[in-house]
Amino acid sequence: MSDRAPAHGAVVLAAGASTRLGRPKQLVVHRGETLVRRAAGLALATRPRDAAIVLGFAAESVFPQVADLPLRRIDCADWQRGLGASLRAGVDALSADCAGVLVVLCDQPALDAAHLLALCDAWRRAPDRGVASRYANRIGVPALLPRSWFDALDATSDRGMRDLLVQQHDRIDAIANEALAVDIDVPGDLGHLR
Numbered sequence: 001m002s003d004r005a006p007a008h009g010a011v012v013l014a015a016g017a018s019t020r021l022g023r024p025k026q027l028v029v030h031r032g033e034t035l036v037r038r039a040a041g042l043a044l045a046t047r048p049r050d051a052a053i054v055l056g057f058a059a060e061s062v063f064p065q066v067a068d069l070p071l072r073r074i075d076c077a078d079w080q081r082g083l084g085a086s087l088r089a090g091v092d093a094l095s096a097d098c099a100g101v102l103v104v105l106c107d108q109p110a111l112d113a114a115h116l117l118a119l120c121d122a123w124r125r126a127p128d129r130g131v132a133s134r135y136a137n138r139i140g141v142p143a144l145l146p147r148s149w150f151d152a153l154d155a156t157s158d159r160g161m162r163d164l165l166v167q168q169h170d171r172i173d174a175i176a177n178e179a180l181a182v183d184i185d186v187p188g189d190l191g192h193l194r
Contacts, residue, residue, distance in 0.1 A: 006127040007049035008120060008144060009098030011090035012040050012071065013160075014106050015056030015079035020186045024058045026106050027065070028184060030193045035184065039106045040066045045113040046102060046120050050095035054086045055079075082158025091150050099127055102144045103161065109193055110179035111142065119144050122173050132165055134174035136181040139165050143172075 014036045018025040026036035033041075036053075044051055052072045055062055056079025063073055076089040091101055100123055102116065115133065123131045123144040132143035143161060152164050165172060182192050 005124050006099035007097055008046070008100040008102050008123065009050040009052070009094040010043040010046060010048035010102045010104065011087070011094065012036070012043050012051075012053040012066075012104050012106070013083065013086050013090065014039070014062055015054050015059075015076045015086040015089075016083070017057040017080075018185075021184065021189075022187060024062065025184050026058070026062045028190070028193070030109050034065045035106045035109070036062055037065045037069075039104050039108075039111070040069050040071055042111055042113050042116055043102060043104045044069060044071070046116050048102065049097050052090050052093050054090040056086060081156065083160030084153065084155045084157035087160050088153055088155035091153060098147065100144050100146045101150070102142065104142050105183075107184040108142075108180050108182070109184065110177075110182055115175065115177050115180075116142060118175050122175060126173065128171075130165070130168055130172040132172050132174055133180050134176045135178050139169065139172060139174050140180075142180075 014026045028035050052074045054074045054076050056076045074089050074093045076086045078085045119131045130145045132139040
């Protein structure tokens with residue numbers, strides 16, 4: 001990345017209670033590491049200017065999984081309100097040097113660094129636009145949003161950035177990755193990790 005290229009920040013959302021799974025999905029082990037550590041490592045592979053992990057439920061169990069990584073810990077006091085509150089906490093904590101934010105979740109076992117790097121490359125070519133992943137006939141996360149969109153993120157929504165992505169669909173470049181449709185939400189999904 002050249003010095004003139006816009007810099008992005010990375011936010012790993014890891015605050016949820018995983019109530020449908022019955023245990024913190026952040027701590028589920030996949031390929032020898034917890035899902036939270038895996039997501040954090042992938043986000044860091046994009047070489048963000050700033051990186052944060054947003055914690056809430058079971059924070060004292062989750063944070064040790066990533067404590068040695070160059071991520072700032074953000075504790076979301078109102079994590080129970082859902083993804084919107086966690087996302088807002090992470091975005092608000094990012095350095096002002098970040099012209100955009102890459103948002104990564106912990107529950108997509110098929111996510112890889114190549115996909116995140118493709119999102120970043122596409123965003124750098126048009127940093128006033130958003131870039132999102134396309135799977136299951138919709139756009140979603142991981143996604144990289146320009147700073148000018150940050151104020152539109154709804155902290156009260158449990159839908160995270162989904163509504164914003166729909167509203168801004170004509171200003172979003174999508175990168176297809178059908179494997180990301182598989183996520184870990186209920187016990188039956190754990191079979192996808194084998």
